[in-house]
Amino acid sequence: MRQFVALTKPRVTMLAVFCAVIGMFLATPGMVEPLTLIAGTVGIWSLAGGAFTVNCLLEQRIDARMSRTRARPMARGELSSTQALLFAAFLALLGSALLFFWVNPLTMWLTIATFFGYAFIYTVILKPTTPQNIVIGGLSGAMPPALGWAAVAGEVGPEAILLVLIIFVWTPPHFWALALYRVEDYRKSGLPMLPVTHGQRFTQLQILLYTVLLGAVSVLPFVIRMSGWVYLCAAIVLALGFIQHAWKLYRDYSDRQARATFNYSLFYLAALFAALLVDHYAMPILVP
Helix, strand or coil: CHHHHHHCCHHHHHHHHHHHHHHHHHCCCCCCCHHHHHHHHHHHHHHHHHHHHHHHHHCHHHHHCCCCCCCCHHHHCCCCHHHHHHHHHHHHHHHHHHHHHHCCHHHHHHHHHHHHHHHHHHHHHHCCCCCCHHHHHHHHHCCHHHHHHHHHHCCCCHHHHHHHHHHHHHHHHHHHHHHHHCHHHHHHHCCCCHHHHHCHHHHHHHHHHHHHHHHHHHCHHHHCCCCCHHHHHHHHHHHHHHHHHHHHHHHCCCHHHHHHHHHHHHHHHHHHHHHHHHHHHHHHHHCC
């Protein structure tokens, strides 16, 4: 059971589902209906887990060459390709059924599109062919809040698209920080990650530039009056922290600082979306 759970990359899935759940609550001024919340959460989790399982299946030889991923079940040969494929199919069917029958068809089709975008377009086409793989393929990973929004609202409004944009801009500095201190892993694997193809210094600069851009994008919910002052204060503080990490990484590189920047990026995204949720329910109280 632990091996099958590991295929779903539970920590990554948890962050994605967390952003989807936040999207659900932001889509309504009240509370989310329990059935929609439960079916939507489990359905999105299932399809996300299925996509990650396909990713592990397709990249098992690459994972076996990287110290960060060689302990994964497929890389170690602890599960067969047939087992992984059947497990992915089960998760995809379960998630699709939950979303179609207990949420709405739009959420199902959007989540299925995200499944194929990550499992096949990103994994098979983009990741092994271009150093911009994370930038282009990041759209699939940025979709969870739109999925949650669609589950409740039955549509994808401009606010949902803005949430997707935040994660889309967050993704490159997040992954490139990881790629910097794992550059030898990526070089051995043959994957054209940015530090391998363009060098360390160029990647450091890109992380800094994207982090500044992310700070600007993160205040847009306040600009369009989607959120209030509680969120704005949190967004500014979190953005300054991220920029500080990126600046330290650019000024004086070390693997330790790259790891710290990567870890902060995880905290940043979770805290930013939590601030959106707190602000969403605080606004009616603070604004008469």
